[in-house]
Amino acid sequence: MSDSNVLEGPANAAMRETLSVPEDAAVAVRRKKIHIKTYGCQMNVYDTNRMTDAMAPHGYDEVDTPEQADVVILNTCHIRERAAEKVYSELGRLRKMKDARAVEGDRVIIGVAGCVAQAEGDEIRRRAPTVDLVFGPQTYHRLPDMIARAGNGGPALVDTEFPAEDKFGHLPAPRRKQTLARGVTAFLTVQEGCDKFCTFCVVPYTRGAEFSRPVARIVGEARDLVAAGVREITLLGQNVNAYHGDAPHGGASTLGGLIRALAEIEGLERLRFTTSHPRDMDDDLIAAHGEPGKLMPYLHLPVQSGSDRILDAMNRQHTVSFYLDLIGRIRAARPDIALSSDFIVGFPGETDDDFEATIDLARKVRFAQAYSFKYSPRPGTPAAGEAGQVPEDVKAERLARLQAVINEGQLAFNEACVGRVLPVLFDRRGRHEAQLIGRSPYLQSVHVENVPEQLFGKLSDVIIEEGHANSLKGRLAQAAGQED
Numbered sequence: 001m002s003d004s005n006v007l008e009g010p011a012n013a014a015m016r017e018t019l020s021v022p023e024d025a026a027v028a029v030r031r032k033k034i035h036i037k038t039y040g041c042q043m044n045v046y047d048t049n050r051m052t053d054a055m056a057p058h059g060y061d062e063v064d065t066p067e068q069a070d071v072v073i074l075n076t077c078h079i080r081e082r083a084a085e086k087v088y089s090e091l092g093r094l095r096k097m098k099d100a101r102a103v104e105g106d107r108v109i110i111g112v113a114g115c116v117a118q119a120e121g122d123e124i125r126r127r128a129p130t131v132d133l134v135f136g137p138q139t140y141h142r143l144p145d146m147i148a149r150a151g152n153g154g155p156a157l158v159d160t161e162f163p164a165e166d167k168f169g170h171l172p173a174p175r176r177k178q179t180l181a182r183g184v185t186a187f188l189t190v191q192e193g194c195d196k197f198c199t200f201c202v203v204p205y206t207r208g209a210e211f212s213r214p215v216a217r218i219v220g221e222a223r224d225l226v227a228a229g230v231r232e233i234t235l236l237g238q239n240v241n242a243y244h245g246d247a248p249h250g251g252a253s254t255l256g257g258l259i260r261a262l263a264e265i266e267g268l269e270r271l272r273f274t275t276s277h278p279r280d281m282d283d284d285l286i287a288a289h290g291e292p293g294k295l296m297p298y299l300h301l302p303v304q305s306g307s308d309r310i311l312d313a314m315n316r317q318h319t320v321s322f323y324l325d326l327i328g329r330i331r332a333a334r335p336d337i338a339l340s341s342d343f344i345v346g347f348p349g350e351t352d353d354d355f356e357a358t359i360d361l362a363r364k365v366r367f368a369q370a371y372s373f374k375y376s377p378r379p380g381t382p383a384a385g386e387a388g389q390v391p392e393d394v395k396a397e398r399l400a401r402l403q404a405v406i407n408e409g410q411l412a413f414n415e416a417c418v419g420r421v422l423p424v425l426f427d428r429r430g431r432h433e434a435q436l437i438g439r440s441p442y443l444q445s446v447h448v449e450n451v452p453e454q455l456f457g458k459l460s461d462v463i464i465e466e467g468h469a470n471s472l473k474g475r476l477a478q479a480a481g482q483e484d
């Protein structure tokens with residue numbers, strides 16, 4: 001979907017200034033097409049939108065397929081195993097398309113962005129000579145310039161620096177897919193990078209050191225999103241609760257402070273944030289969950305393992321009892337909170353006893369939902385080279401057992417909602433006529449039939465009638481036609 005009108009014409013002067021676009025460039029240049037394929041996390045989705053925004057004043061409209069595009073970018077993720085291999089096989093397909101189009105005299109620029117680009121750098125240029133651009137997550141603001149240079153031919157450009165300047169300060173305000181096409185909910189990156197160095201994780205190497213954006217900038221961006229129709233914002237950061245951005249009147253703001261500042265925006269109904277580290281869950285943030293307001297009762301708080309020995313080997317900087325105590329304090333502040341987590345099974349050295357401790361913890365906490373993964377060695381991370389790697393079949397067996405416990409907890413949480421009236425924000429259309437799908441406060445998908453179209457994008461009370469493994473079903477508390 002392209003909504004190119006937004007930035008066409010005499011694009012706003014301030015934006016041209018930030019991006020150093022010549023006065024009439026946006027109108028004079030033949031409009032070109034860009035396709036960015038996004039892999040991985042929500043932050044990549046956000047980054048893709050920002051990159052698309054950055055290219056719009058340079059004459060680029062977004063298109064849905066690589067075949068239609070003059071510039072194709074893969075925005076990659078490096079968290080999962082074989083991530084790099086998937087990128088190389090996609091590049092193989094793109095090479096064929098590029099060669100075929102070259103015969104027609106059509107020049108296509110191919111770029112690799114994101115965490116695989118950061119981790120592999122020059123290796124991509126070597127293995128996939130079809131690539132014109134390789135650039136890491138901290139250099140997106142340089143994209144227009146990089147594309148202009150790549151368009152002149154020559155060897156591939158590789159930019160995997162962690163520059164001193166803040167990319168956010170050099171990118172135009174977001175205003176496209178995030179706001180207009182996506183509509184009701186949006187992501188907003190407030191913090192990036194991580195200084196925790198868990199021994200399994202690539203993030204500190206691919207996203208760099210922890211960095212927080214200033215409160216004023218985030219509030220400004222959130223206001224723009226709300227003005228364009230967004231009702232729910234999810235604040236993103238790899239270690240979001242370590243947030244310490246500049247406060248408007250000096251000093252640094254905590255995440256709790258940022259949430260309170262954002263909650264004042266009229267028209268914004270809901271706030272969420274992800275992903276948090278247990279160590280950085282301060283009292284103020286816990287208290288914020290107990291305050292009535294816009295912060296939703298859902299917290300993603302990865303624990304990774306239920307064994308202290310493994311947590312130590314992971315360099316998680318917390319123990320099981322610290323985590324359980326924290327959960328107790330959060331539940332004291334907000335008894336109905338839905339808790340979510342990430343788990344890794346088969347970390348090097350994980351014994352049957354360690355794994356049983358993880359099962360115990362999952363049973364004790366009863367997560368409303370959770371993600372679980374088999375450990376996969378990530379090149380360059382400390383754990384990758386450790387002795388005691390767990391055999392694949394053991395990992396698979398443990399994963400299946402853990403997932404069964406998690407699914408049980410999830411179903412129990414969903415079933416416990418039956419009979420309750422929950423406010424649902426309708427943000428998607430279902431497959432049936434007049435079916436809308438929305439999110440409960442606890443982030444469950446709620447399917448509702450016979451919903452008048454005007455409720456799309458609005459909060460409505462829904463009586464929950466069925467609780468399933470992955471969703472809820474309900475009916476409007478107020479029959480259609482009766483509102484007002």
Ligand code: 5AD
Pocket residue numbers: 079200201202302304342343344373374375376377378
């Ligand atoms: N192996 C398996 N899972 C991992 N994760 C991060 N790195 C790895 C890895 N090397 C998981 C963690 C993290 C989530 C985003 O991905 O559980 O919280």
Ligand code: SF4
Pocket residue numbers: 194195196197198201202203204238239277
């Ligand atoms: Fe990776 Fe999260 Fe650990 Fe940071 S806190 S190193 S992002 S797992």
